[in-house]
Amino acid sequence: MKFRDRAEAGRGLAERLLYLKDSRPVVLALPRGGVPVAVPIAEALDAPLDLLLVRKIGAPGQPELALGAIVEGEPPQTVMNDDVVEMLGVPPNFITEQAADQLAEIERMRRRWLHRHAPVVPYSRTVILVDDGIATGATVRAALLALERAGAARRILAAPVAPREVAEALRPFCDEAVFLAEPTLFGSVGAFYDDFRQIEDAEVTALLEGEAKWRRAD
Template identity: 45%
Template sequence: MFGLSPTFIDREDAGRQLAEAMQAAMPPDPILMALPRGGVPVAFEVAQRLGLPLDLLIVRKIGAPGHPEYGIGAVVDGREPHVIVDEDAARRFHVPPGYLAAEREHQLAEIERRHRMYFGEDEPSEHDHTGRDIILVDDGIANGVSIRAGIHALKDMGVASIRIAVPVAPRLLLESLQEEVDDIVCLSAPERMEAVSLHYGDFRETTDQDVVRLLKEAHRLSRTLSH
């Protein structure tokens, strides 16, 4: 389901709008998985409004040499860390020998740091959602490297189904992603898209502390609902 082009006040506003759009397109008992950090405030609003459990899928972008903002690959947290590389982009940026291997190790170390910060001493089994219906949430998709890495990792995990819910993403990318997932909810699908941030009035950085706070609040609300 692709929509027109709203602009979002901030990530919370985007999450509220997304929750409204998702009500008609949900499996019976899904788990929301947010891509930190920016996807967490969006997913938290969805979790609150739809009464869904919230978990994280930690994905780290591998930036192009000299252009760290442009993703040429990504690494995903998990029992077996998953790496995906956009071969076309890697060729375009003339990636030197050893660069991807070094970046992979660097991002794995950052994933480990974030995992400890966000989850503490949780067992990996607590984040194993084999056989479950997953809704993957981010604050927007630019070139799709991170979300594709997440999709591959979830398929390797053996989840039952994967849906994507995002406020904004380029139309052509959404059309290609449709072949990889069960459903997509996207509120704004422009033909051309320069940056996710341009679709938000307030796109201030989401911090690690924000992620920890929202995750704790989501778990508290989830426990309240289950009693």
């Protein structure tokens, strides 16, 4: 399966998720690529759309190696890879400092894209977490765990494509996972799109503002 662009992939997911409309869900997109996928889902389900911002906590001297992640919320949630932390002997104060730095970046991202709009609260709600594709699943796993801690009543993961083994590994962390394709031979997310261009900050803001205006008009 190959998608023309993220919007087409979002429409395909929306068809699979229509049964959730009566549960009054909220749609949370993982930026940047998840936003154009999430817009048609939010419109089809008449659901509020927001971002869920996640930042990796990198290991000392190896910033690409994830010790864990911090996920925005009230309060923010820190999800750690305990095996990696123990293996590297990372001191707690390093994690605390890095988590604070990444939380500050999350706050800057929200101001840049949402102009200080208050985030949607997932407590007691059905939450649909949307991305444009999943490669390793590390960020999505952290987000799902954070949503559980934040009291989401039901967590639905929706993405156009994920490797079959990653899809299976993520299912225990949510109430339902919806994928349009689960290939055994994966390569990269971009290989499943004709148009997989980078989404710029201005486009994220425009999509979110356009969705908000459409909903107010409705």
